[in-house]
Amino acid sequence: MFSTQTVLRVRFYETDKMGFMHHSNYARYYECARTEAIREIGYSYANAEKDGTIMPVVKIESKFIQPVFYDDEVRIITQIKAMPRFGMISFYHEFYNQKNELVHQGTVTLAMITVATNKRECGPAPLMNELQKYFTK
Amino acid sequence: MFSTQTVLRVRFYETDKMGFMHHSNYARYYECARTEAIREIGYSYANAEKDGTIMPVVKIESKFIQPVFYDDEVRIITQIKAMPRFGMISFYHEFYNQKNELVHQGTVTLAMITVATNKRECGPAPLMNELQKYFTK
Amino acid sequence: MFSTQTVLRVRFYETDKMGFMHHSNYARYYECARTEAIREIGYSYANAEKDGTIMPVVKIESKFIQPVFYDDEVRIITQIKAMPRFGMISFYHEFYNQKNELVHQGTVTLAMITVATNKRECGPAPLMNELQKYFTK
Amino acid sequence: MFSTQTVLRVRFYETDKMGFMHHSNYARYYECARTEAIREIGYSYANAEKDGTIMPVVKIESKFIQPVFYDDEVRIITQIKAMPRFGMISFYHEFYNQKNELVHQGTVTLAMITVATNKRECGPAPLMNELQKYFTK
Numbered sequence: 001m002f003s004t005q006t007v008l009r010v011r012f013y014e015t016d017k018m019g020f021m022h023h024s025n026y027a028r029y030y031e032c033a034r035t036e037a038i039r040e041i042g043y044s045y046a047n048a049e050k051d052g053t054i055m056p057v058v059k060i061e062s063k064f065i066q067p068v069f070y071d072d073e074v075r076i077i078t079q080i081k082a083m084p085r086f087g088m089i090s091f092y093h094e095f096y097n098q099k100n101e102l103v104h105q106g107t108v109t110l111a112m113i114t115v116a117t118n119k120r121e122c123g124p125a126p127l128m129n130e131l132q133k134y135f136t137k
Numbered sequence: 138m139f140s141t142q143t144v145l146r147v148r149f150y151e152t153d154k155m156g157f158m159h160h161s162n163y164a165r166y167y168e169c170a171r172t173e174a175i176r177e178i179g180y181s182y183a184n185a186e187k188d189g190t191i192m193p194v195v196k197i198e199s200k201f202i203q204p205v206f207y208d209d210e211v212r213i214i215t216q217i218k219a220m221p222r223f224g225m226i227s228f229y230h231e232f233y234n235q236k237n238e239l240v241h242q243g244t245v246t247l248a249m250i251t252v253a254t255n256k257r258e259c260g261p262a263p264l265m266n267e268l269q270k271y272f273t274k
Numbered sequence: 275m276f277s278t279q280t281v282l283r284v285r286f287y288e289t290d291k292m293g294f295m296h297h298s299n300y301a302r303y304y305e306c307a308r309t310e311a312i313r314e315i316g317y318s319y320a321n322a323e324k325d326g327t328i329m330p331v332v333k334i335e336s337k338f339i340q341p342v343f344y345d346d347e348v349r350i351i352t353q354i355k356a357m358p359r360f361g362m363i364s365f366y367h368e369f370y371n372q373k374n375e376l377v378h379q380g381t382v383t384l385a386m387i388t389v390a391t392n393k394r395e396c397g398p399a400p401l402m403n404e405l406q407k408y409f410t411k
Numbered sequence: 412m413f414s415t416q417t418v419l420r421v422r423f424y425e426t427d428k429m430g431f432m433h434h435s436n437y438a439r440y441y442e443c444a445r446t447e448a449i450r451e452i453g454y455s456y457a458n459a460e461k462d463g464t465i466m467p468v469v470k471i472e473s474k475f476i477q478p479v480f481y482d483d484e485v486r487i488i489t490q491i492k493a494m495p496r497f498g499m500i501s502f503y504h505e506f507y508n509q510k511n512e513l514v515h516q517g518t519v520t521l522a523m524i525t526v527a528t529n530k531r532e533c534g535p536a537p538l539m540n541e542l543q544k545y546f547t548k
Contacts, residue, residue, distance in 0.1 A: 011455045012456070013298055013439045015291035017186075019346055022287050023194040024164040031161070035423065035482070045423070046482040049154075056204065057160040062197040070291055070455040071446070107439065149309065149319070150302045150433050154426035154481055161424055167286045174284065174347070182286070183345040207428055208320040269306070291460075297468040298442070301435040323428075330478065331434040336471040 001127070002134040003079040004040045006033045010072045020067035026095075027060060030108050033076045034091050041134075043127040051124045052115045055106055058088070059109040066103040083135050087112045087120035139217040139271040141177050142168040142171045146210045157204035163232075164197060167245050170213045171228050178265040178271075189252045195225070203240040210235055220272050221265070224249045226255035231271045275290040276354040276408040277293045278314050281305045294341035301334060304382050307310075308348045308365050316404040324391045325398045332362070333383040347372055357409050358402070361386045361394035413491040414546040415451050417444045421483045431478035437506075440470060441519050444487045445502050450537040450546075452511045454538040462535045463526045469499070470520040484509055494546050495539070496532035 010031055016022040038045050048055065068074050075096040080089065088109055095104035112123035122128060145166055153159040185192065205211050212233040217226065225246055232241035249260035253272050259265060282303055290296040312319050322329065342348050349370040354363070367376035385399035396402060400411055419440055431523040431538055449456050459466065472533060479485050486507040491500070507513035522532035 011439065012442050013290060013296050016287060017289035017291065017293045018191055019291045020193065023197070024161055024168070027161040028422065031423055044482065045334055054155055056155065056157065056201065058201050060160070060199040062198065064193065064195050064197075069191065071455065100188060109169075134179065148302065149305055149429060152422060152428035152436055155430065155431045156428045165285065168286050170447050181345065208318065281448060292465055292467065297437055297471070305435070308460065328429055330429065330431065332475050332476075334471065334473040336433070338467065338469050338471075341467065372416065379491040 002010075002037070002041065004037050006036045006076045006078065008032060008074050008076065010068055010070055010074060014069055015070050018067075021072075022068065023064060024055055026062055026064075026104060026106055027108075028094055029074070029076060029095070030060075030091065030093055030106050032076045033068065034108065037078045037080070037091065038127065039077055040128065042130040043124065048124050048127065052111065053121075053124045054091050054113050054115055055089070055110040055123075056113065057108060058111050059107075061107045064106045065105070066097065066101060069093070071132075074103075080134070083132065084112065084123055087122055089123065139174070139268065141174050141179065141215050143173045143213045143215065145169060145211050145213065146213060147207055148198070149207055152207050154226055155204075156231060157206065159211075160199075160201060163201075163241060163243055164245075166232070167212070167228065167230055167243050168196075169214045170230055171245065174215045174217070174228065175264065177265040178264065180261065182246060185261050185264065188263075190258075190261045191250050191252055192226070192247040192260075193250065194250050197242075198244045200240070201240045203234065203238060205232070205234055205240055211240075217268065219238075220269065221249065221260055224259055226260065231262055276311070276315065278352050279310050280310045280348065280350045280352065282306060282348050284342055284344055284348060286344055289344050290350070292341075294343065295346075297336075297338060300329075300336055300338075300378060300380055301382075303350060303369070304334075304365065304367055304380050306383065307352045307367055311352045311365065312401065315401065315408075317398065317401040318377065322398050322401065325400075326356070327395075327398045328387050328389055329363070329384040330387065331382060332385050333381075334382045337379045339379070340371065340375060342369070342371055342377055348375075348377075352410070354405065357406065358386065358397055361396055365399065413448070413452065413542065417447045417516070418488045419443060419485050421479055421481055421485060423481055426481050429478075431480065432483075434473075434475060437473055437475075437515060437517055440485070440487060440506070441471075441502065441504055441517050444489045444504055445519065448489045448491070448501050448502065449538065452533065453541040454536065459535050459538065462537075464498065464522050464532075464535045465526055466500070466521040466534075467524065469522050469532065470517060470518075472518045472526075472537050474516045475514075477508065477512060479506070479508055479514055481530055486511075486516075491542065491545070494543065496521065498533055500534065
């Protein structure tokens with residue numbers, strides 16, 4: 001299993017009139033955490049695009065437990081629990097606030113589409129090779 | 138059952154470098170559709186807040202079937218399939234593109250919190266009374 | 275001179291914890307108003323891109339007079355005061371709230387870049403031809 | 412004079428279909444840079460609000476020189492060139508890309524409003540006291 005951690009600080013413009021971080025920003029935080037996770041695996045999503053793969057989101061499930069607030073540091077644990085299959089990759093995120101309380105959970109599934117063929121394929125080889133290391137004893 | 142329809146046009150700033158509407162905007166479109174649905178029921182979410190109720194999102198499930206593009210008119214069917222219970226209300230959304238293809242599905246559940254007590258309660262009476270009419274033969 | 279009007283309703287996610295529409299959204303409202311202005315002139319910005327022209331923003335000046343609030347209908351007057359010259363086009367926007375008070379002013383200048391040459395040129399001919407009509411007695 | 416530096420990495424959701432960071436995000440980057448500048452001065456904008464001051468933006472001037480792209484690290488120099496007067500404070504920002512080219516300039520003026528009186532006043536004393544140190548030989 002791959003697991004990493006990203007810390008993001010809630011920006012003023014991300015708040016709404018309830019005083020919370022607006023719920024639509026969690027999907028954006030997943031994306032930031034995902035980008036950093038891929039970088040830590042040893043690849044860059046910017047390269048994926050150059051290498052001819054795009055990774056559109058196909059499914060999101062989000063559970064909002066407690067709000068987070070302006071200027072809070074939010075710690076996001078990001079896990080890939082299984083090697084991608086059928087050209088689909090899933091990221092599991094847990095968000096913790098500064099009191100170390102679990103405040104949010106999200107699961108995002110992306111398709112790995114080869115631009116040249118417009119087909120769902122097995123993803124960029126360099127990413128898959130690096131990722132495989134986390135799933136081998 | 139309550140059912141209504143909202144049309145939103147994809148704004149340039151909502152697109153991303155893949156050329157699609159960025160996936161984080163769907164949660165924002167749910168919110169717009171929800172606001173219009175509540176207005177059609179005969180209430181205003183702006184009043185809910187004045188009446189002492191806030192409605193934070195507690196759960197979202199999203200399925201992305203096809204992308205939508207800049208300047209597309211997106212038709213959103215919004216349904217409330219059951220009277221709220223236990224201070225929770227769910228909205229079910231289907232998104233159709235200009236070719237009338239189903240491109241996205243989303244379900245959003247909100248808690249209805251009375252600000253004065255900070256408790257999940259049965260929601261603003263005027264909204265609930267109006268909504269009840271859709272669930273009575 | 276070309277002048278038109280667009281009405282946008284402030285969305286919940288556009289608010290911030292001060293309870294106002296967050297100031298970064300005005301640039302987004304300019305863009306919406308600009309898109310509608312171009313459509314009214316008889317062209318579509320989506321076509322500009324297909325016709326090989328992109329129009330990146332090069333300058334913005336904004337004056338914030340009064341805030342606007344969730345669910346407010348904001349009336350935006352958009353004017354083009356002169357025919358574009360040197361591949362630059364300027365839009366002048368005035369925002370009015372529901373009490374008809376002037377709440378915001380913004381001026382946006384865009385370059386019209388021919389993608390094939392990566393040069394600033396005179397803009398898409400169909401747009402320029404239609405626009406010329408507003409500057410001829 | 413006060414001067415500091417902030418580095419922000421362009422997020423995927425901040426790009427648009429031209430492949431650039433969308434121009435509306437610069438106002439959000441000013442805000443992030445401003446928050447960090449105030450923190451470095453020895454204060455927190457989150458405290459300003461608790462201390463009864465809000466700081467709405469009253470004026471923005473932006474000059475877009477070159478685009479920035481997904482995953483670019485953008486270096487923002489933020490300067491306060493003069494002590495605030497008449498309850499107004501101005502931040503001057505210069506953005507540099509990874510090649511160290513100046514890509515953007517922005518100036519933001521904010522009013523410092525005492526919530527209790529709804530009047531523009533001289534700003535939170537702890538912030539002003541710390542800031543004064545940068546303007547004294």
